[in-house]
Amino acid sequence: MIRSLLIANRGEIARRIIRTARRMGVRTVAVHSDVDAGLPFVTEADTAFCIGSAAARDSYLRQDRILAAARETGAEAIHPGYGFLSENAEFAEAVAAAGLVWVGAPPAAIRAMGLKDAAKARMQSAGVPVTPGYMGEDQSPDRLRREAGATGYPVLIKAVAGGGGKGMRRVDAAEAFDEALASCRREAAAAFGDERVLIEKYILSPRHVEVQVFGDTFGNVVHLFERDCSLQRRHQKVIEEAPAPGMDAQTRAAVCEAAVRAAQAVGYVGAGTIEFIADASEGLRADRIWFMEMNTRLQVEHPVTEAITGQDLVEWQLRVASGEPLPLRQDALAIDGWAMEARLYAENPATGFLPSTGPLDHMRLPETVRVDSGVEQGDAVTPFYDPMIAKLVVHAPRRTEAAARLAAAARAVEVWPVRTNAGFLARAAADPDFVAGRVDTGFIERRLEHLVPDAEPCETVLQVAAAALLPAGPDDPWIALAGFRTNAEPHVEIAVEVGGSLRVVKVQDAVRKSSARVRHLADGGQVLFLDGVAWPFGPPRAERLAGSGQVSDGAILAPMPGRVIAVAVEEGATVTRGQRLVVIEAMKMEQSLAAPFDGIVVAVKVTEGDQVSESALLVRVEAGS
Incomplete structure (x- = not known):
């Protein structure tokens, strides 16, 4: 068994790994950026090592510094968590070359599943059903246009190296194809350094169903059943659950067996997820579910699988990486009850889900459910990393009870002054259609007006x-x-x-x-x-009280905590309605604030580089006489 483990990650997943490692008697090493030095994952590890400054490229993505930290602290193995370097084949190879154990997928499997077109071709060869479309080498606009027509609109253009919703465009008609293709290629090139795309049939009533798989070095592969991750917003998961609603035994067997074949086809070892897209227009059916991609790492939503199976997937990872066989065979695994997970983010639904950063002066999370959090009261949400505060995980005998518990947990969240999506999550979990299992990937967008809490107090x-x-x-x-x-x-x-x-x-x-x-x-x-x-x-x-007026009377307030990156006016300037006044940035997103009417700037309260809190007065404009 591995005796010491360096965790090449941060926040919630680092704490999660530390918790299991401590129970197993494994010494842990936390690597961290300078701004993360005071976070719980750093203090909870047995040893901590600073690897750089705040930007991920200067710390959590620095392979050389992480390997140096492993050498200096005597770590035997490296667990990459998820995100950052978790699916980087070169880093996995560098870990092995340094004489360390890589607690992750084999580099060959990472490469095999890293490009969507090659992965789909391999899955076809393994007898795994794939979505109709085009994955060819000919990337000329004419060929892609013809293949889209042959597939039948609507289609989805996807970057072959994509992920996280980037490099993806839906096209409903032939006349819109060229513009969408050009846009998709630009985004793919900027995000992944690869402008190649594939064409897929767009599913009008899509469900996102994924299967947790696990392999060991003895050739054994099992599945730990499916999860449904259909509740998404802008291709980002919001609520995940296991098992999938409406999944009968026959369809479950077909999908899970296909996932095992997919893992076997690439000689998979460790924790992985096979993602499928399902056409749910007539319910879940085995002949309407197709392979989409594989995530060669532990998933954010792994706790729901742990809840319904009673297994600790991080423990499984450490045992497999230590050369042990899988802890259980397929016939020893079963589903117990229903689990749901909601991602609590530092964002403000009332302002279009703008990110919210700053100190967590007050933070109380529910104590009656599983809470996986990377921060505690007194810490801060910074603009440098993913804004997830915590994962709320519930388990109940039946789905309706799980939904009720999740809604109650979200209602109980107390965080200030950072804003969160807790009210949005509570409404989503209590929505009658969600409770009834009538979900697909368009659920949130269709019901967004109902799900976002009112901006005005009730x-x-x-x-x-x-x-x-x-x-x-x-x-x-x-x-x-x-x-x-x-x-x-x-x-x-x-x-x-x-x-x-x-x-x-x-x-x-x-x-x-x-x-x-x-x-x-x-x-x-x-x-x-x-x-x-x-x-x-x-x-x-x-x-x-003196009658200076409402906020909308010309007081330009910060819609989110952030940094002022531009001040475009001076006191005394004459401005017109819609003219840009100030630009602030948070979580790598910019927000431009404009004059609400024609008038004169009577006060400028900030300068470029200032850090401001939410609702801070930036500029005041008075109507001209």
Whole structure:
């Protein structure tokens, strides 16, 4: 058995690996960037080693520094987690060349499945069904256009080296093909250094079904059943579950056996996932499910498979990498209940899911479910890495119970001042169609308006916030009699500012029955949490009471925490409606803020390079006379 393990990753997955390694008596080494030095995965490891500065290219992607850290700390093996170098065949070879154990897929398998066209050709040879389309060497626009027509519109143009939704375009008609092809090639070349594409038939009612496979060095390969990852937004998974809803025993057997054949075809060792696309227009059927690609690593959503099988997949990885056979044979594996996982991200659904960075001054995650998190209260979400705060994982005997538990877990999330998608997740998990299993990859986009929480506070939020500002408890006779009317419910009128909105609220006695939670922060502020959404509140600011106007009266506020990368105006400048004023950046995304009307810039509160918090005043514009 491996005795010491370096984890070439960070955050949540690093903590996850450390947890299993510690239980197995394996010493762990954490490598980290300078900005990650205080995160839990660094302090929880037995040894920590700084490998560079914040940017991933200067730290977590530096193969030489990771190998040097392994030598200096005496690590015997390297676990790459997922992302970063986890599917880099050259790094896997370098690990082996250094005399270390690679806890991952064989380099040959990584290469074989790394290019979508070659992988699909190999799968066809192995008898694994693949999506109809074109994967040929002739990449001329004329040939690709003809093949798209032969496949039948709509089609999907995909980069052969793609992933993460990049280099992918849906085309519904022949006249739109050339423009979509050119755009796809540009994006593929920029993201992967390879502009080659393939053509696939676009499935109109698609489900994303994937199978967890595992192989050992003795030629054994098993599956640990399927997961459904159809709830996606912009090709990024949001909620995953296992098993797949609507999957009967016959279809499950066909799909899982095809996944095992796929793994065997490349001599697979370790944890991997075979991804399929299913046409669910008539339910899940074996003849309507096709191979899409293989992920030659552990998946983010592996906890749902662990929940329904009772197996620790990281332990399986360490045992297989140590030369042991698979812990269980196929006939010893079974499905127990239903599991779901939701990805809690630092993003604001109310502003189009813009990323949210900054300190986690207040953070409480549910204690009744499995929570895999890379951060804790007092840490920070930085703009340098993936903005996932945690994974919420539930397990129940039946699917409807799992959905209810997931919705409740998302509602219980409390994070501030970083914004999260918890309210969005709660609504998605409680949606009647989701609960009924009527899902496909277009589910979120079709129901986005319903799933995104309202940007304005509801009556419950206003009531609770206003009640929290009352100067004394309910036993105070002066408060108890305020607003008293014969034969009417007593109430108190109070002005309150909630989420930037100034309201006068009549506080009713029924507010005591609300499930909202009020938290008092160390800086003296107050935040109300209801159904996963955070609402900062307090008494009206002096300038609001003085009648300086609403936020939309010309106060340009930061929509997210970030860095100011451009200030395009000066005080006294005359601007027109729509003119760019300030540009801020967070999570490698830029947001340009424009003048809401014609007017004069009366205040500029920031300069280029400033770090700003959400809702910070950047510029104020007054209408010209």
